[in-house]
Amino acid sequence: xxxxxxxxxxxxxxxxxxxxxxxxxxxxxxxxxxxxxxxxxxxxxxxxxxxxxxxxxxxxxxxxxxxxxxxxxxxxxxxxxxxxxxxxxxxxxxxxxxxxxxxxxxxxxxxxxxxxxxxxxxxxxxxxxxxxxxxxxxxxxxxxxxxxxxxxxxxxxxxxxxxxxxxxxxxxxxxxxxxxxxxxxxxxxxxxxxxxxxxxxxxxxxxxxxxxxxxxxxxxxxxxxxxxxxxxxxxxxxxxxxxxxxxxxxxxxxxxxxxxx
Numbered sequence: 001x002x003x004x005x006x007x008x009x010x011x012x013x014x015x016x017x018x019x020x021x022x023x024x025x026x027x028x029x030x031x032x033x034x035x036x037x038x039x040x041x042x043x044x045x046x047x048x049x050x051x052x053x054x055x056x057x058x059x060x061x062x063x064x065x066x067x068x069x070x071x072x073x074x075x076x077x078x079x080x081x082x083x084x085x086x087x088x089x090x091x092x093x094x095x096x097x098x099x100x101x102x103x104x105x106x107x108x109x110x111x112x113x114x115x116x117x118x119x120x121x122x123x124x125x126x127x128x129x130x131x132x133x134x135x136x137x138x139x140x141x142x143x144x145x146x147x148x149x150x151x152x153x154x155x156x157x158x159x160x161x162x163x164x165x166x167x168x169x170x171x172x173x174x175x176x177x178x179x180x181x182x183x184x185x186x187x188x189x190x191x192x193x194x195x196x197x198x199x200x201x202x203x204x205x206x207x208x209x210x211x212x213x214x215x216x217x218x219x220x221x222x223x224x225x226x227x228x229x230x231x232x233x234x235x236x237x238x239x240x241x242x243x244x245x246x247x248x249x250x251x252x253x254x255x256x257x258x259x260x261x
Contacts, residue, residue: 033057036135039127043183047127049135056102056136058128065182068139071104073211073246074173076235078108080248081169081209089168089205092116096167096201098156098189099123099174103132103140109171110146119149120167122156124183129153157188160197167201170208177212177247178219190219195226204255212247223251 033050041047041060048059056068078097082090091114097106100123109119121144123129129151132144144151152159156174175181178190188194190210198208208228210219215232223230228251237244 049131066101068102070237073235073237074104075108077171077209077211078105081207082112084207093168095119095169097121098172100128103143105173107140107143117148122152122154124155126153164201166203168206173211178216199227202253206253208251210249215247
């Protein structure tokens with residue numbers, strides 16, 4: 001699939017918070033967002049959780065980071081990656097998820113995995129972990145309480161720089177895309193060094209899946225240069241937004257002819 005140019009400065013807010021257009025003649029009622037909780041991130045940024053009806057949003061420094069209403073592509077991130085594994089491998093697969101958010105990717109992974117699987121979720125913001133434990137379980141079926149889940153409050157980049165036991169699947173949803181990073185330090189993840197670390201943290205035959213709000217010219221080639229086999233998927237952001245697409249790269253670490261590294 002060919003890749004398109006994309007302005008990497010587009011915020012995830014634009015991809016996730018545009019409401020479906022009302023029908024002609026329908027009354028428009030705007031319910032205000034209500035502040036639920038506020039916390040300070042490790043870097044000093046202000047994190048805020050808002051609620052409107054049954055929907056939540058997370059803002060950083062006053063700017064929208066995530067909206068719970070639009071999440072189909074977050075579920076697809078886990079579904080596509082795990083479908084790439086053999087069915088018997090899913091029963092006891094080891095999965096690393098970078099970014100917790102509202103827990104939709106985690107919930108989708110748990111639904112596709114067997115009882116012997118193990119899922120490690122790395123989230124840098126302790127408040128996001130706490131909100132999932134205490135307030136957001138209604139969105140994701142109490143995913144963080146699943147016995148297969150281990151929550152790790154840490155910087156994913158720092159974790160990947162250290163020696164790790166390899167995973168069957170790594171799911172990355174920590175940024176708006178390979179260029180539109182949420183934190184400047186996250187740019188390392190998509191650099192040759194970061195991609196090499198991701199490959200080293202993936203078992204032969206395993207999959208690294210990367211979410212993006214838009215296409216990124218040259219990123220498929222960058223993944224191939226790091227030793228992955230690459231498939232790029234365009235997926236719907238929300239069932240009601242059939243024309244809006246997000247992008248998911250599936251990067252598989254090949255096996256050698258003997259099935260080893």
